[in-house]
Amino acid sequence: MSGPGVPALPFRLGYNTNGLPFHRLPEALELVAGAGFHAVAITPDVGALDPFRLSRQDVVETASRLSDLGLRCAIEAGARFVLDPERKHRPNLLDGSDQGRERRIDFYRRCIDLAADLGAGVMSLWAGAAPEGMAMTLDGDPASPLGERLAAGLATVVEHARAAGVRVGFEPEPGMFVERPAGFETLLRVMGSSGDDLGLTLDVGHCVVTGDLPVSDVARRFQDRLIHVHLADCPPGVHEHLPLGHGGLDLRDALDGLCAIGFDGIAAVELSRDGHRGPDAVRESWATIQACR
Numbered sequence: 001m002s003g004p005g006v007p008a009l010p011f012r013l014g015y016n017t018n019g020l021p022f023h024r025l026p027e028a029l030e031l032v033a034g035a036g037f038h039a040v041a042i043t044p045d046v047g048a049l050d051p052f053r054l055s056r057q058d059v060v061e062t063a064s065r066l067s068d069l070g071l072r073c074a075i076e077a078g079a080r081f082v083l084d085p086e087r088k089h090r091p092n093l094l095d096g097s098d099q100g101r102e103r104r105i106d107f108y109r110r111c112i113d114l115a116a117d118l119g120a121g122v123m124s125l126w127a128g129a130a131p132e133g134m135a136m137t138l139d140g141d142p143a144s145p146l147g148e149r150l151a152a153g154l155a156t157v158v159e160h161a162r163a164a165g166v167r168v169g170f171e172p173e174p175g176m177f178v179e180r181p182a183g184f185e186t187l188l189r190v191m192g193s194s195g196d197d198l199g200l201t202l203d204v205g206h207c208v209v210t211g212d213l214p215v216s217d218v219a220r221r222f223q224d225r226l227i228h229v230h231l232a233d234c235p236p237g238v239h240e241h242l243p244l245g246h247g248g249l250d251l252r253d254a255l256d257g258l259c260a261i262g263f264d265g266i267a268a269v270e271l272s273r274d275g276h277r278g279p280d281a282v283r284e285s286w287a288t289i290q291a292c293r
Contacts, residue, residue, distance in 0.1 A: 216257025
């Protein structure tokens with residue numbers, strides 16, 4: 001991670017496997033490590049480590065491969081159609097039915113248990129979009145009934161994670177019910193003491209979309225909650241993940257900001273739309289980060 005004259009980063013650089021959907025997981029891990037990354041964010045999905053079809057052998061082999069490659073791991077719970085083959089990211093914790101919310105909670109429990117088995121310290125998730133016809137975002141509205149519904153589901157998930165020795169990182173995502181860091185602050189107020197262990201997953205590209213800049217200021221503001229980071233570029237105002245250097249992100253500011261607060265988790269590149277060029281995207285991302293340092 002460092003060369004002559006280049007100081008080591010306090011955190012580990014990683015790559016998210018949702019950007020390598022056309023690779024078998026062992027080969028994706030080798031590709032990530034071979035490019036120079038020291039961590040990987042694994043998205044359990046229908047093609048790899050499906051939480052509903054998981055075998056003990058799959059878990060043991062993955063843990064062994066991570067160890068052999070020297071890769072630290074985080075688990076991402078962002079699979080698109082793992083719960084419903086026709087509805088992306090549904091049901092979520094905002095669902096109108098108790099059964100729907102419980103299915104999402106069950107999925108999160110499975111992801112947490114997988115994280116514990118793989119030695120991953122973090123399982124990252126998001127709110128999902130509000131049901132049609134209801135308030136779109138939580139930002140600044142602690143009285144929202146959907147906020148209370150989300151808080152109740154998260155409290156259950158965080159409790160399970162605490163018992164498993166895993167931290168839950170919550171990611172604000174443009175277009176979802178909690179889309180900005182301000183919404184995360186509101187969520188914490190709604191949760192009260194049940195959210196004491198809830199951490200923040202910060203996607204630096206999302207900050208470009210929502211105008212929460214500079215990233216270094218956001219990192220400093222949430223340094224006591226920040227446990228996981230996604231690295232991607234985005235155009236201002238448009239939620240489209242782009243390779244680093246192809247949008248409005250000041251990458252140097254983001255990296256410097258993480259260093260300044262002593263962030264020691266994983267900062268994982270997330271390019272879920274670049275799977276068709278996965279090997280190139282992995283190598284280019286590593287080269288861009290190193291050139292920026």
